[in-house]
Amino acid sequence: MTQPRIDTARVGTALPEAANPGPLQGGRCPFGGASPGSAPALSPTGCPISANAAAFDPFEGPYQVDPAEALRWSREQEPVFYSPKLGYWVVSRYEDVKAIFRDNRVFSPSIALEKITPVSQAAQDTLKRYNYGMNRTLVNEDEPAHMERRRALMEPFTPEELAHHEGMVRRLTREYVDRIADKGRADLVDEMLWEIPLTVALHFLGVPEEDMDTLRTYSIAHTVNTWGRPSPEEQVAVAETVGKFWQYAGKVLEKMRQDPDRHGWMPYGIRKQKDLPEVVTDSYLHSMMMAGIVAAHETTAHASANMFRLLLENREIWQEICENPSLIPNAVEECLRYSGSVVAWRRIATVDTRIGDVEIPKGSKLLIVSASANHDGRHFENPDELDIYRDNTTDHLTFGYGSHQCMGKNLARMEMRIFLEELTRRLPHMELVPNQTFTYLPNTSFRGPDHLWVQWDPAANPERRDPAILERFTAFPIGAPAKRDAARQLRVREVHAEANGIVRLTLEDPRGRRLPRWSPGAHLDVTIGDYVRKYSLCGDQDDPYTFQIAVLRDPQGRGGSAFIHERIRPDMLVRIGGPKNHFRLEEGASSYLLVAGGIGITPIVAMADRLKRLGKDYAIHYAGRALETMAFVERLRRDHGERLHLYPSCEGRRLDLEALTRDAKPGTQVYACGPERLLTHLERLAEGWPDGMLHVEHFSSAGTQLDPSREIGFDVELRDSGLTVHVPPDQTVLQALRAVGVDVPSDCEEGLCGTCEVNLIEGEVDHRDKVLTQSERAENRRMMVCCSRARSGKLSLAL
Structure with a gap:
């Protein structure tokens, strides 16, 4: 299957001096605009700033309530815009954000820890009094120094080393659940989800587990100081706390130097300093000590609170996890996608460059909003649905991407999985306290509720009936979840002979629940024994309760289609992944040419239905061996009439691709699916066509297998x-x-x-x-x- 080509030059292409014609790029701005006679505010490149961009304020209003929803307009209309209130370019789409993460030479991370709000002189003087000197860390360091240090300090983050912490995380979690199990009501943030990640972080770092409340105050102050908007009066108090945090980090580091052989990442760094003094410097260790205390626990605490709120608001999903703990790894990952704790990062352009159609001058500051990217429908099917069966949810950008991807991601996954496993096992009847108000610390980049109140009936705790529950647990491999674990079970409602050698399966949820929405071109991955087969969705897109796929019996296949034809019967359960779409219909063209060969009609029929609904100009050209072997012929005749052109070869009718494509109207988009020989011929004809005009879906992987x-x-x-x-x-x-x-x-x-x-x-x-x-x-x-x-x-x- 192929998808519309993404121009790899879309992001991060350095522009030669002569290639930068100035503010309006030939007199045209890619987004926004002003009505005649108006005098709009202008971006640094001279483009008019749209009303939405001018109104954008990341410190209050919609962005603080739901950053992904607040930037929906941007993803749809203006994926790169200049925010005059912030003084940054804001980037909201998945491919753009990912590409910026990937290229840390054009888009330097050096400003990632820079204070986003200008600091008053009084606050600066306060920090100076404490000799505050936060410098480079793994988060904000440029190459080549970044990778040198990352490689030197990576070993404690390997799965083998992280496994040593798992018992401690589970022991701590059980102790904290013991404290609240008989209470019937708790604030999960205050009574569990803040302290456990902080304790784990300190243990991982090798920091003494003391002064927990003080460290929480320090952590909050660091977040406000770096990513918040404190008033000039508040800045002095924040700076005072940050200064004390800096001093604390330095004192702990000095204690560690007295005993560098103890466990923990920081003692490991001290030992590495002896071998690599120019790589692991004193300044670097001090900065990492302070940054590590924050980074190793705050994001996990926020992510865990977000996760429990999401799952308890979606009760059916919570119940599924209670009944099937194997879903936990993918559920955690989907919660990280849907409502992760890391909302955005910052970068600065080191050269004149381009993101899409927008010129970005050297020195421009960027706010790249991963929370928005994680809700981009161009990459995630049904992005605004919480779907714990989503099999590409690990593509989320909450952990970043590329060489600056979060080193502690697998420790965070471990903690969140254990939290969820323990609470779904011991308090499956837990629910959110109704009518509570969720509040968040105002800042641009990190997000989690200040409090999360839950309640339950202690008399119904399962452990009162079965004390053995206290000794049970589910072990999860360290790392990203495997895609096979995300399969959902569906019931076969109907098996229908669609044509000679083709059966159509109608699938439904065993509990009668709604299924995820899908778009034309989408497919399901159907697990048949040890193999996974891909079948395009071809039913009614408006039916929320069923999926339909059509399967051709292939005598040359590996047995999957034969199994379906011979053994699948109504009421049987099948495992599927998806829906997902790599053959997406772009709906903005003026006309469409839909070409299908044989069973390749399955995605094409759904596209035709959609185009008809949209009132588009389209034609369907469908070739096959004989009418009785061609699926959906009667349906296509009924619904698409004269737009349908059939080519049964046994009747002497042949599909003339040369004539068909030669007569295509300007601006036509061509979508094709069918046998390799048809697609290869069409691709040769398309060699001189404009980029993006031809879209094909292959359903054979012949020649790609490893020998x-x-x-x-x-x-x-x-x-x-x-x-x-x-x-x-x-x-x-x-x-x-x-x-x-x-x-x-x-x-x-x-x-x-x-x-x-x-x-x-x-x-x-x-x-x-x-x-x-x-x-x-x-x-x-x-x-x-x-x-x-x-x-x-x-x-x-x-x-």
């Missing part, structure tokens, strides 16, 4: 990370990258979807995917790491 007996090993240089990874003959590039902790999103892992695309810097690629066009392969600028390999020598990737 170790015929492969060669090779090295991959990760230019941004400073690593070189060997890829042996029995491993894909994607597998080799994951083995060293480099996160690359993927989906089909068969070269069909394009999710695992990476930028190629150097080397000759053996392209085996079904995504790139011939011209894109000739450019040799990108590759799909799930299947493509080096022809020889070494590849250099922008990772």
Whole structure:
């Protein structure tokens, strides 16, 4: 399956001096505009600032209530805009935010810890009195120093090392649940979710577990000082607390130097300093001590509170997790996507550059809003639904992306999973106290409720009936959840013979609940034994209770279609993933040409239905062996009439692609799905077409599978990370990258979807995917790491 091409030059392309024609780029601004005769405010590039952009205020109003919803207008209309109230460019779409994270040379993280609100002289004097000197940390350091230090300090974050903390996290969680189990009412934030992550953070860092209330005050002050908007009067008090925090961090560090062999990340850093004094400096250790106390616990505490609020507001989902703890890892990940604790990060442009159609001058400050990116429907199907079965939820950007991705992400996952497992097991009847008001610390970047009140009937605690519950627990592997764990079970309502050799399955939720919405071109992953097969959705998009797929029996297949035809019956349960869409219908064109061959009609029929509803100009050209072997013929005749053109080859009717495409109207979008020979022919005809005109979906991965007996090993240089990874003959590039902790999103892992695309810097690629066009392969600028390999020598990737 392929998706519309995303221009890799959309973000981060440095502009040569002569290429920057000035404010209006040929007299036109990409977004916004002013009515004739008005005198609007202008951005730094001279473009008029839209009303929405002028009104945007991240410190109050809608952004503080729900940052993703507050930027919906931006994702839809103005994905990059200048905020005069903030003095930053704001970026809201997934691909843009991810690309900025990826390129930390053009988009430097050096301002990530800069105070976002100008500091009064009195506050500056207060900080100076404490010799405050917060400098570079892993969060705000440029290359090459960042990767040198990251590599030097990474070992305590490996899954093997993190496993040593799991028993302590579970013990602490049980102790805190014991304290509240018989109370019947608790503020989860005050009585559990703040203190446990702080204790774990201090244990991980090697800091003595004392002065918990003082450290909470310090942490809040640091957040307000860096990402908040305190008044000039408040700034002095905040600076006083931050100064004391700085002094505290320094004193603890000095104590550690007296006993550097004890456990913890900071003593580990002190030991590393002896071997790498120019990399792990005194200033760096002091800054990391202070930043680490905040980063290692505050985000986990906020994320956990957000998670419990979300799940308790969605009672059916909470109940599912109580009944099936294996859903917990994906539920945690979906909560991190839907309402993560990290809302935004900041970057500064080191050169004149471009994000989409917007010119970004050198020195511009950027607020990149990951919370908005995580709700971008261009990447996440039904992004505003909480779906614990979502199988690409780990693509979320709450942990960042690229070389600055959060090092502590797997520790946070571990804590959140244990919190959820313990509370769903011991207090499954817990619910939110009604009519409570949720408040948040006003700032641009981090979010979690100040309080979260819950209640339950202690007499109904399961442990009173079965004390053995106290000894049970579910062990989860450390790291991101596996996609197979996100499969949902659906019941087969109907099996219908749609045509000779084709059956249509109607699927429903066993409990009669609504299913996720889907869009034309979307598919389901159906698990058949050890294999996963992809089938396009072809039913009524407006029916919220059923999915429909059509399956052709393929005698040359690996047995999946035969199993469905021979053994699937009504009332049976099947495991599915999705829906997800890599063949999305772009709805803004003036006319459409829909081309289908054989079972390739399945996504096309849904697109035709949608285009008819939209009142678009479209035509369907459908080829097959014979009418009795072609699915949905009667439905298409009924619903699409003269727009339908059938080509049954047994009647001597052939689909003439040359004539069809030659006569296409200007501005036509072409969507095609069918056998490889049809798509290959169409792709050759499209070589001279404008980019983005042709969209094809492959349903065969032939030629993409790894054959170790015929492969060669090779090295991959990760230019941004400073690593070189060997890829042996029995491993894909994607597998080799994951083995060293480099996160690359993927989906089909068969070269069909394009999710695992990476930028190629150097080397000759053996392209085996079904995504790139011939011209894109000739450019040799990108590759799909799930299947493509080096022809020889070494590849250099922008990772």
